[in-house]
Amino acid sequence: MADDRDHVKFVPGVLDRSSRFYVAGHRGLVGSAIWRRLESEGFTDLIGRTSAELDLKDRDAVFAFFEEAKPRYVVLAAAKVGGILANSTFPVDFLSDNLRIQVNVLDAALKCGVERLLFLGSSCIYPRLAPQPIREDTLLTGHLEPTNDAYAIAKIAGILQIQAVRRQYGLSWISAMPTNLYGPGDNFSPKGSHVLPALIRRYDEAAQSGAATVTNWGTGTPRREFLHVDDMAAACLHLMEHYDGPEQVNVGTGSDVTIREIAETIARVVGFTGETLWDSEKPDGTPQKLLDVSKLADAGWTAQIGLEEGLVSTVQWYRDHVSSIRQ
Template sequence: MTDIAARDTVNFTPGALERSSTFYVAGHRGLVGSAIWRRLQSEGFTDLIGRSSAELDLKDRDAVFAFFAETKPLYVVLAAAKVGGILANDTYPVDFLSDNLRIQVNVIDAAVKHGVERLLFLGSSCIYPRLAPQPIKEDSLLTGHLEPTNDAYAIAKIAGILQIQAVRRQFGLPWISAMPTNLYGPGDNFSLKGSHVLPALIRRYDDAVSSGVSSVTNWGTGTPRREFLHVDDMAAACLHLMEHYDGPEQVNVGTGQDVTIREIAETVAQVVGFSGVTEWDTTKPDGTPQKLLDVSKLAEAGWSAAIDLEAGLRSTVQWYRDNLDSVRQ
């Protein structure tokens, strides 16, 4: 951290964002982006802008620059990304690397050119080494080997962090990065092939209840430990950091507590009302053994998570059931 801070050229004191200024949420229809949009609306922001991927392909550099020239946002949250679980990351590493690099570079370069004052780049806890000391501190970045099943996605996100640091050094802009733990909540991807672990479990167990089957099979051994943060908490943390934190080092965003995959599966089964048997396919990969974030820096900035895991799961399951016809399958 000392070397990073020594090279930083930003002289900025965070404060309240102007509620009437133009605020672009890149990826506003995704899990995180939609939650940030809801949070900003509830906080009184009146000039929010977003574009669907059909309206604006962030991989198209010319289109992105034209969009920034037209809208001239003062604030940006870069939540747009190609995301997925172990299977998707392991099967399509080129897509996860290439697409995310292009999205990030295009948005960040356009934001520099068109005078964005405050930008928050969102990464992922997979940026940290597979066997990083637990809980993982921000300075663990680039200290060891990545988890092989999602290394391509992780490299793209690491590049984003370094680009934000480079913008701070070269242009003196007070831009920041936040690294969330595993997120869940309304608007998630519940596809069995493309989702992360928690929405996949919700889908699997809820399908079992609906179809009346007596057993569910999950990947791996169930022993890896994971930390889960409700996406509405993540949205609150993003706005808090934009108004209260400045620095070149990324900030971990999580709860500071974790559970085993087996424990979370049991909780999901209970919440959806599944009373059958859970089996584990140990021929499938577990992924990283443990991934718990050290959230000390976040606490120093004055923020902590508020949504209890079981309560968050219950509301997410209800949202999934209420939106079966429209959820991402």
């Protein structure tokens, strides 16, 4: 959904490593990976605030923070996120919390004159039955997936706000829409996690306990694309330095697997040798969600971390942190 009213005059280039860079959500899955990437790339003035230190839903507090910190660059990676169960059970929370977080941060960044900002959304913004692979211009061309429509609407509003800022104020802000992410720092909570970390926890616990079976939701037939969060972080910095435009950019690998295939791979990685059962009375969600990553490739970036390689390191991280991760 490009906007021909966009008149931003900006030539992307290398970001100043000494300038102040605020990562909103720097303790989350994506934000922590972006923080690690920026550190490794030599950024020396990174700032972040935990939710206890700064509630992004508190407008006055957010404006006060920006007035004091005055960041030059911002990545908005803070959001309330969850899987099918959480989204279906708490749609008001996912809509209200994310709208407030986005509006507060983007409005405060605008007032502060942030030069370069990257807003992160989700591939769930696209129509449930969008042609595969999903192109950026299919946004708002069909009905959303009902199990996460409230979250999707919030993220769509964020994209529109980025485009509006570009049109009205001429700031070179951009949006990126990642596919399903996984990796160190993920949410492995049984009630709040996405499909891949939920499967890792389920199969690892079964392997450790010697369980004979594992039962998963749905039929196992939906196809999903998975991107390691360290690849996502690399893509974010690359886009901030090499892309400018009003249309959101898909970030993914360009290939997908069935949920059944990912379950089999995880079972193998964790050492589970029992039987996998499927509860077909539970919802599958979107039948397929594969992103067209042509725009990202045109900007000069492709994913580097293979799925099994990424799963091995993620399982190891989970095992190393199982006593302290969110329950």
